[in-house]
Amino acid sequence: MIGARKTVTTMLAGMAFALLTSLVVPQTGTAFAASEVRVVVNGTAITSGDVAKRQAFLRLQHQKADAKSAEDQLVEQTLKQQEISRVRMSVSKDDVDASFARFATGNKLTTAQMTQILEQAGVGVAHFKAFIAVQMSWPRLVNARYGNSSKMSNADLVARMMQNNKQKPETTEYILQQMIFVVPANKKGIVGKRKGEAEASRSKYPGCDQAKVFAATMRDVSVRDLGRILAPELPPEWKPLIEQAKGNTTATRVTDKGVEYLAICSQRQVSDDQAAEMVFREEDLDKAKSGKEAPPENANATKYLEELRKKAQILRP
Secondary structure (H helix, E strand, O other): OOHHHHHHHHHHHHHHOOOOOOOOOOOOOOOOOOOOEEEEEOOEEEEHHHHHHHHHHHHHOOOOOOHHHHHHHHHHHHHHHHHHHHOOOOOOHHHHHHHHHHHHHHOOOOHHHHHHHHHHHOOOHHHHHHHHHHHHHHHHHHHHHHOOOOOOOHHHHHHHHHHOOOOOOOEEEEEEEEEEEEOOHHHHHHHHHHHHHHHHHHOOOOOHHHHHHHHHOOOOEEEEEEEEEEHHHOOOOOHHHHHOOEOOEOOOEEOOOEEEEEEEEEEEEEOOHHHHHHHHHHHHHHHHHHOOOOOOOOHHHHHHHHHHHHHOOEEOO
């Protein structure tokens, strides 16, 4: 089930795309001198060129952009990326590219225009996409290790409801299944064919109770029961497809596993404690995106990062 595991992922992934709202006017490019190694993290070099790009990125976010702040961010990002790679929990390149495209669209830009702006600002697309990949993957890793142990207390929920005119907020509860038309890594050339098969199957989808029997009539198709997922928990790559779904299946999307679509077994409005918590957390995230408040801290993420830092070999030549 992706409900609890995806909550923080969705939040932080969303944050990643709120950071560059000032990117509507191209900024003057910066010429960088030849790079020199500034920090080495477990054998991975962070160069002066990397630091300059992160400083440019911080300036776009209207944050403190001195070299030390940029270095510190890159050390953290490198530690996270190394751990993500070690346990093989990185999001796919397609997911990152799709998120980049959504971010451009959200700023009323084409991906080509966004690319040009990032290059002119001295950030570069590769630097930004590396940041996105870690922002999307790290929360998934934290939740896989610790689970969802950062629930609001009853007192916190009551306090927030008092601010909400004593009303417990509602949200949509979905029961979902995932249909995966598998494409082996060494057969990417058949993606188009598999996409056609997946699209054709949507009109014949018999419902969640018969989905596994239905999948067995086709070649290399698997079914995952995702269970109960609340609207604020929907992963960013699926949320627009769920919201725009007509009938009981979403449109298809290509992933590193193959071609997938979601089946909506049921949906209803709910207002239990978990739903209230999810709504309140989404409100907090929206405030963080707008810059009105700092984003909520995740104690487990901080703990995990400190463990990695203590074990790491961090050298500054």
